[in-house]
Every structure is written in C-alpha cells, then in structure tokens.
Amino acid sequence: MLKGILSVLLVLVTLSSAMGKPEKTTPKKEERIPQTLSRGWGDQLIWAQTYEEALFWSRSKNKPLMVIFHLEDCPHSQALKKAFAEDKDIQKLADDDFVILNLVYETTDKHLSPDGQYVPRILFVDPSMTVRADITGRYANRLYAYEPADMKLLLSNMQRALKFLKTEL
Amino acid sequence: MLKGILSVLLVLVTLSSAMGKPEKTTPKKEERIPQTLSRGWGDQLIWAQTYEEALFWSRSKNKPLMVIFHLEDCPHSQALKKAFAEDKDIQKLADDDFVILNLVYETTDKHLSPDGQYVPRILFVDPSMTVRADITGRYANRLYAYEPADMKLLLSNMQRALKFLKTEL
Numbered sequence: 001m002l003k004g005i006l007s008v009l010l011v012l013v014t015l016s017s018a019m020g021k022p023e024k025t026t027p028k029k030e031e032r033i034p035q036t037l038s039r040g041w042g043d044q045l046i047w048a049q050t051y052e053e054a055l056f057w058s059r060s061k062n063k064p065l066m067v068i069f070h071l072e073d074c075p076h077s078q079a080l081k082k083a084f085a086e087d088k089d090i091q092k093l094a095d096d097d098f099v100i101l102n103l104v105y106e107t108t109d110k111h112l113s114p115d116g117q118y119v120p121r122i123l124f125v126d127p128s129m130t131v132r133a134d135i136t137g138r139y140a141n142r143l144y145a146y147e148p149a150d151m152k153l154l155l156s157n158m159q160r161a162l163k164f165l166k167t168e169l
Numbered sequence: 170m171l172k173g174i175l176s177v178l179l180v181l182v183t184l185s186s187a188m189g190k191p192e193k194t195t196p197k198k199e200e201r202i203p204q205t206l207s208r209g210w211g212d213q214l215i216w217a218q219t220y221e222e223a224l225f226w227s228r229s230k231n232k233p234l235m236v237i238f239h240l241e242d243c244p245h246s247q248a249l250k251k252a253f254a255e256d257k258d259i260q261k262l263a264d265d266d267f268v269i270l271n272l273v274y275e276t277t278d279k280h281l282s283p284d285g286q287y288v289p290r291i292l293f294v295d296p297s298m299t300v301r302a303d304i305t306g307r308y309a310n311r312l313y314a315y316e317p318a319d320m321k322l323l324l325s326n327m328q329r330a331l332k333f334l335k336t337e338l
Binding site: 031032034035036037038043044046047049050051052053056103104105106107108 | 200201203204205206207212213215216218219220221222225272273274275276277
C-alpha cells in the first residue's frame with residue numbers, strides 16, 4: 001500500500017519536476033522569450049527604458065548618461081554589442097557610474113544626432129542635460145561610431161565623461 | 170529494497186523539483202534578473218520600448234496603440250497589471266491587433282495626459298497619431314484609470330479603438 005502511494009507520489013513529483021524546470025522545457029511554438037531592456041548589451045546592468053527616464057535618473061543620481069543607438073539587424077551593431085557586453089571594465093564602469101540606455105529607435109531630440117542618425121553610435125549626456133558632442137570616437141565621418149576594436153577608446157571616453165562631471169562639482 | 174530506492178528517488182526528485190521552480194530559487198546577491206519590456210503586463214506579448222517606436226509601429230502596421238502608464242511601487246498599478254496579464258481575451262486582442270507600450274515615466278507629449286498625469290492610466294492612439302481621448306474608463310475624476318474589476322470595459326474599449334480604425338479605412 002505504502003509502495004503504491006509512493007509510486008503515485010513519485011509520478012506526480014516527477015511531473016511537477018519536469019514542469020518546473022525552465023531549462024528543460026521545450027518552448028511551445030508560440031512561446032516567446034520575454035524581450036529584455038538590455039537587448040544583449042549587458043543583462044546584469046540596469047537599463048533605462050526611455051530617454052525621458054534616463055535623463056531623470058541622470059539628474060537625480062548625478063551620473064552621466066550613455067546612450068547607445070543600434071539595430072538588431074545591423075552587423076556592425078551586433079559586433080559592437082558583443083565586444084561591449086564582454087568587456088568587464090566597461091560593464092563595471094557602466095554599472096557603477098553611468099545611467100545607460102540602448103535604443104533601436106531615434107528620439108525626437110536632435111542633440112542626440114550631432115552628425116546625423118546612424119548606428120551604431122554612442123553619445124554621452126551630462127547630468128546637466130548637455131549632450132557631450134565633444135566626446136567622439138576615431139572616425140571623422142561618423143564621430144560617435146565605435147567598432148569592436150575601439151573598446152579601450154570607449155572606456156577612456158567613459159572616464160572622460162566622468163572626469164568632466166567631477167571637475168564641475 | 171524497491172521501497173528504499175523509491176524513497177531515495179522521491180527525495181531526489183522532490184529536491185530537483187524544488188530547485189527547478191524559478192520562484193523558489195534564491196538568486197545570488199549580485200545576480201540580477203534581466204529587466205523585461207513587459208514588466209509583467211504580458212511576457213508573451215511584443216512590447217514597444219519607447220513612444221517613438223510605438224508610433225512608428227502603429228503607423229506602419231496600421232494598428233492602434235495602447236499606452237499603459239504605471240509604477241512598480243503603486244498598488245493600484247500592480248493590481249491592474251495582475252488582472253491585465255491574467256485576462257486571456259485582453260492578452261490575445263493586444264497581441265493580435267494592437268501595438269502596446271507600458272511606461273513608468275511620462276513622455277514629453279502632453280496629449281497623453283488629457284486630464285493629468287497619474288497611474289495607472291491607459292490611453293489609445295490611432296495609427297493617424299491621434300490620441301483617442303474619447304475612449305475612457307468609468308471614473309469621472311480620472312478618465313483613463315482602470316481597476317481590476319474593469320477588464321470587460323477595457324476589452325470593449327480596445328474593441329472600440331479597433332472599430333474606429335476600421336470604419337475609417
């Protein structure tokens with residue numbers, strides 16, 4: 001009798017076990033993976049959703065804002081994203097000292113496209129809400145573009161954005 | 170003997186069952202759960218990130234836009250979210266026929282706050298980019314507020330937003 005109960009229990013628990021494991025369930029055809037705000041640029045970072053939200057956090061936390069414009073189907077954006085997400089120094093600095101936002105659509109603020117709208121491009125904004133058009137990458141024709149090989153430059157630009165802020169205080 | 174094996178198996182399976190359930194795992198202190206665009210309003214739906222993006226999709230797909238303003242620490246928002254996420258008719262209609270956006274920060278567009286900024290509130294926008302200020306809930310002092318008990322009204326308002334669109338075509 002006890003054996004019988006145990007067997008039933010075992011089946012039940014096995015069933016609930018299989019149902020409870022997210023990594024082993026094969027998603028239904030219609031099941032979608034919830035979209036994340038990080039979009040792969042750093043799942044462990046706290047991302048702002050909108051420019052308005054990012055500006056609010058930048059002012060209230062007194063941290064510079066880093067805005068990344070990119071596109072899911074742009075190979076340059078994808079390559080930069082990979083380098084950005086894998087760079088521990090950049091991820092740590094972004095997490096500690098920046099408000100971060102990644103966008104696949106342009107905002108209505110033209111200050112965020114000083115030399116036009118293209119992807120990928122990265123702009124810094126001061127907590128005073130001034131776009132730091134002076135912090136640029138190494139391409140004369142696309143001042144705010146970065147490539148995967150430019151991670152050191154990007155890191156030093158992030159430090160510049162921070163330094164500027166601190167000297168102003 | 171068989172009973173003994175079963176008992177051990179039962180313990181193991183129970184353990185793995187408990188470990189497999191996401192609500193029971195305690196994440197490491199430093200590990201964060203990636204933020205989702207749905208924020209719990211329907212993980213299986215495709216959410217726009219920003220108002221600009223939502224307007225773009227609304228126009229290009231010729232679908233009305235539903236904008237939900239809410240706050241994570243507002244109990245009314247939380248209660249409405251639960252009812253919204255659990256209502257299969259609303260989820261299906263939203264998925265099939267709407268562009269959807271949920272925001273925890275206000276936009277700069279004042280048309281989205283015809284009677285002020287409060288949460289929770291739900292506004293509909295036509296693909297022609299006209300805010301449907303005529304589609305309201307049942308509270309005279311907060312025209313665009315809904316409560317969990319108002320899901321039928323919300324569903325019929327969604328149908329109204331669709332009907333209007335169709336009669337214009």
